[in-house]
Amino acid sequence: MNQSHFYNWYKLTVCVTNCCDQKCLMCQAPLEDKNTLNRSIIIELIRFAARNGFKEFEFTGGEPLLLGGMPELIDMACRSIPLVQLTTTGLRLNDALIERFSRYRNLFLLLPVDGIGETYDSIRQMRGGFERFDSILKKVLGADIPVVLNTVVQRKNHHELHRIYTYFSSRAIMFHGFPLIEHLIGNDRERLGPDQAEAMLSELGRIEDAPVLGRRPVPITHRLRQWYGKRLYDPGTTMHSGVRCPVPFRNLIVTAAGFAIPCWQHGWRLDEGFRGLRVRNIEAVVNDKRIQDEIRSAVGESGCRGCATFCYNWDADVQHDIYGSRTERFREHLLRKATG
Numbered sequence: 001m002n003q004s005h006f007y008n009w010y011k012l013t014v015c016v017t018n019c020c021d022q023k024c025l026m027c028q029a030p031l032e033d034k035n036t037l038n039r040s041i042i043i044e045l046i047r048f049a050a051r052n053g054f055k056e057f058e059f060t061g062g063e064p065l066l067l068g069g070m071p072e073l074i075d076m077a078c079r080s081i082p083l084v085q086l087t088t089t090g091l092r093l094n095d096a097l098i099e100r101f102s103r104y105r106n107l108f109l110l111l112p113v114d115g116i117g118e119t120y121d122s123i124r125q126m127r128g129g130f131e132r133f134d135s136i137l138k139k140v141l142g143a144d145i146p147v148v149l150n151t152v153v154q155r156k157n158h159h160e161l162h163r164i165y166t167y168f169s170s171r172a173i174m175f176h177g178f179p180l181i182e183h184l185i186g187n188d189r190e191r192l193g194p195d196q197a198e199a200m201l202s203e204l205g206r207i208e209d210a211p212v213l214g215r216r217p218v219p220i221t222h223r224l225r226q227w228y229g230k231r232l233y234d235p236g237t238t239m240h241s242g243v244r245c246p247v248p249f250r251n252l253i254v255t256a257a258g259f260a261i262p263c264w265q266h267g268w269r270l271d272e273g274f275r276g277l278r279v280r281n282i283e284a285v286v287n288d289k290r291i292q293d294e295i296r297s298a299v300g301e302s303g304c305r306g307c308a309t310f311c312y313n314w315d316a317d318v319q320h321d322i323y324g325s326r327t328e329r330f331r332e333h334l335l336r337k338a339t340g
Contacts (some may be wrong), residue, residue, distance in 0.1 A: 004052070004069070005086050005090045006292055007052075007249050007250070007286065008050075008096065008246075008249050008250050009052050009053060009054045009055075009250060009251075010054065010055050010251055010270060011014065011054060011055065011056040011057070011058065011248040011251045011252075012045060012048070012049045012054045012056070012057050012058070012120070012251075012252045012253075013057075013058040013060060013061050013251070013252070013253045013254070013256050013276060014037070014058065014059055014252075014253075015037075015056070015062065015253070015254065015256045016036065016040060016059065016061060016062070016064045016067050016070070016073075016253045016256065017034075017035065017036040017037065017061050017062040017063070017066055017256050018032050018034060018035055018036075018058055018061060018062040018255075018256040018257075019034050019036060019062045019063065019093070020061060020063040020066070020089075021066065021089075021090070021091075021092075021127075021254070022061055022063065022124055022125075023124070024112075024124050025122075025123050025125070025154075025156070025189075026113070026114075026124070026154050026181050026190040026191075027088060028153055029252055032328065035255075035256040035257045035258070035278075036067060036256075037254070037256060039045075039073075039096055039115075041254075041277050041278075042073055042201060043073070043076065043182075043186075044086055044281065044282060045282060046073070046076050046080065046081070046203070046255060046278070047114070048282045048283065049077075049080075049081050049110055050080035050081055052329075053185050054081060054083070055081075055082050055083060056081070056082070056083045056085060057077045057081040057083070057084050057085070057087040058086075058087060058110075059073070059074065059077070059084075059085070059086050060085075060086075060087035060285070061088075061256070062205060062327060063088060063089055063092065064086065064087070065088055065092040065093070065097075066092070067130065067162060068299055071097065071100055073177060074086060074101070074104070074107065075104075078104045078106055078107055081106075083106050083108070084104070084106055084107045084108075085108055085109075085110055085148075086101075086107065086108075086109050086110070087109075087110040088109060088110075088111065089112060089133075090109070090111040090112075090133055090136050090137065091129070091136065093139075093140065094135050094242060095139070096134060098136075098139050098143050099139055099143065101140075101143070101145055101277060102144060102145055104111070104334075107145070108145070108146035108147065108148060109140065109145060109146070109147050109148070110147075110148045110149075110150055111133075111137065111140075111147060111148070111149055111150070112149075112150050113133065113149050113150070113151055113164065113168070114152055114154070114156075114157055114164075115130070115151075115157045115160070115164060116130065116149055116160070116167050117130050119133065119142075119156055119157050119160065120133065120188065122156060122169070123154070123156050123157070128184065129195035129204050137171070141171055141172050145174065146174050147171075147172075147174060147179070148171055148173070148174050148175045148176070149168060149173055149175070149176040149177070149179045150179065151177070151178050151179055152179060152180075152182065153162055153164075153178050153179065153180050153192065153200060153228075154181050154190040154191065154192065155189070155190050155191070155192060155196065156190065158192055158196050158200040158203065159199045159200070159203065159204035160203070161178060161200070161204060161206075161207060162203045162206040162207055162210070165178075165207045165210065166210070166307075169210065178204065178207070178220065180192065180228060180232075186320040188229055192232055192252070194232055194233050196232070196277070197208060197228075197229055197232040197233060198292065200228070200232070201229050202218050204224075204225050204228065205225060205339060207220045208220040208221065208222065208225065225263060227239045231280060238305060238306030238307060239306070239307070240285070240306050241306045242266070242298065242299060242302070242303055242304025242305055242306040242337050243299060243300070243304075243306075243308070244299055245298075245299045245304065245306075245319065247262060247263050247297040248262030248263065248266075248298060248299060249262075249295070251263065252286070253290075254277065254282075255275075256277055257275055258277045258278045258279050259275045259277070259283060260275050260277055260286070261275060262287045263297075263307075265304070265307040266304045268294065268298075269294060273288070274288075275291070311337055312313075
């Protein structure tokens, strides 16, 4: 079957490397074997996304700015894809990069900020890290580069989420997400349990009730808080069913090890000769009937059991299921900026 009849592509996420110069307590990257994609594979993925009408393209890691030639790859993507996302710690952004990135009308940055002051430094195991991050963020926003903040909810920050949100609420932040740590992230000691649920839900409630500045969407809804509570009291709870899940048909992820997968959650077959881009090209992988049959099985009645919060980072339709029109308005704003 031709891919145009099987897929309805939306976003391609490329983990260019899983190397990182940070050692965040909740992150799996320090625990993984180190891998970096070949530059030729990344270029082919950009071309593939442009040929097949992907609306978004994300560079992520690890820390993608550790890869030599990243600015040129970002330039190539920005010239051919409607919306480009760079997910980075932000700590490697210097004045030259900020000036360069400010020229792109369709680039936005996703920056993690898991605390204020000592909490940030403790999670990142980096003295003075927050002061440095805050200084860089001010320069980025001063250059009119769109920014999304992401605060991973964990043991060290679950009681101060409102403080984090309030600290940045007066800045020109596009969106501020609060995903839970999931099972795929390395250090289970940082995941919340039932004992932290009440404090965490109270903090998210305060964010939901916070006044909205301008037209920036509030990132929390009552339904999302309900799901988070269920998730903490029963880790087996799924927010998003695997049955008829749209994600495998709309989104594609390429790992630093070179495997093309539809999402992070499901146990996809990872053979070099099956999903490996060091052996096969991306067109051959996505058009392979065996790959498409695996996707059909995953979204069938006896397939994937579903997942929690992470899918809402990958697909606009799935995000809408929780956030309603909030993320739609966010994306529309970015696209207007990119094309206006």
